[in-house]
Amino acid sequence: MKAFVYREYGTSEVLQLEDVAVPEPGDEQVLVRVIAASVNPYDWHHLTGKPYLVRLMAGFRRPKEPTMLGADMAGRVESVGSAVTRWRPGDEVFGMRSGAFGEYVVCGQDRLARKPANVTFEQAAAVPMAGLTALQSLRDKGKVKAGQQVLIIGASGGVGTLAVQLAKAFGAHVTAVCSTRNVETVRGLGADRVIDYTGEDFVHSGHRYDLILDGPGNRSIRDRRRVLARNGILVMYSGPKKNRWVGPLLSTLRVSLASSFGTQKMTGMMTSNSKADLDLLGQLMAQGKVTPWIERTHPLVELPRAIDYVGTGHARGKVVITIG
Incomplete structure (x- = not known):
């Protein structure tokens, strides 16, 4: 699969679009084909390794493996592990998982929420973090x-x-x-x-x-x-x-x-990844009470440009990457 990888801290120039292996889901995991992902300041911090506090978790001299950015994503379930009961192939989902700037990502079954039918993949990907x-x-x-x-x-x-x-x-x-x-x-x-x-x-x-x-x-x-x-x-x-x-x-x-x-x-404030809260956000989107404002969309190949823009601190609403 295609995914952006980085092996050192720096500007967007250290990002490389590469062919990497499709991850295999464990017994309680789900393989999701990513259709859209959104960019957060979180991604810029991890790419640059700044502030240095980030490196306590991500690696001091260079980022720890796996070196793939992205957290917010929406897509379709491709396959499920043997112990997964909540999801089936074809289900449309959204949630947070490291490595979202790639064509596939593996998630725990309790880290996903159902994407409302009246919400686009781009909108759903803009919401989690x-x-x-x-x-x-x-x-x-x-x-x-x-x-x-x-x-x-x-x-x-x-x-x-x-x-x-x-x-x-x-x-x-x-x-x-x-x-x-x-x-x-x-x-x-x-x-x-x-x-x-x-x-x-x-x-x-x-x-x-x-x-x-x-x-x-x-x-x-x-x-x-x-x-x-x-x-x-x-x-x-x-x-x-x-x-x-x-x-x-x-x-x-x-x-x-x-x-x-x-x-x-x-x-x-320290944000917590909560399935119950993702479900609530999905319900509010379905009811039309919450609609993310997407300022820009970029194809996956333009991820470096999108991260540069978010890194300026002047982005409005959300910046979304289309993948699938």
Whole structure:
């Protein structure tokens, strides 16, 4: 099969499209023919080996085998192991698994969700990592409730665009922050109010929010406290990538430390791969309550170009790779 492989850290130039063996599923595993996969900042971090914290898991001097990128994917079940009971060949599925930027991938049977019939493979592939991050940030860390005032900073990104829709599905009143070129798109996703940060500073808006989701993390803790309700919660799911050692984790540590003082809670986020949550995201897509915004699609051969774009930090919505 065709798949992108990398054997050293670096720019997209170290990626090579090669013929590799089709993986064999174990007894409780499923072989999926990948039809679409999406690019995440996660892939850029692992490709470059930055921040260096990534190398504690991926390999210090060079990446550990198997050296295939990609996590989010959607496709059709090709074959199943002898102990698999949930899936049959031909089933349309989506989920997260390392090595998604190839024609086939092997997954545990409990790592997949059924793709809704009214959702494209490209849309389904755009959801897993960003959707799980948005859902778990809102529901588990943020304790979102109907009627709450929710502020989403970075609302035009992969997580932000899904968070806007999920917060509305939970019954919240959503204020979204983005740049001028994204205002109408974000409003179309269901945001009740959109702040164009190029012309208005949400810190001086006079509003306070029960829950703030922050991806960019480029405002001071004092600024964020200023717009957070007295007993409000701020959840950071990413942050600035400038620190070469720990990257966004530095901002997460700072807000967590600040949370030790006062009644406002400020916390970081670690996404969990949950089949139950993937199933829920599938149901919400089927109901039309969540529709991923795909800014660009690229064929597999253009993966280096797509990763370069996501690595700039200016991608809007999701960038999807078509494979099958």
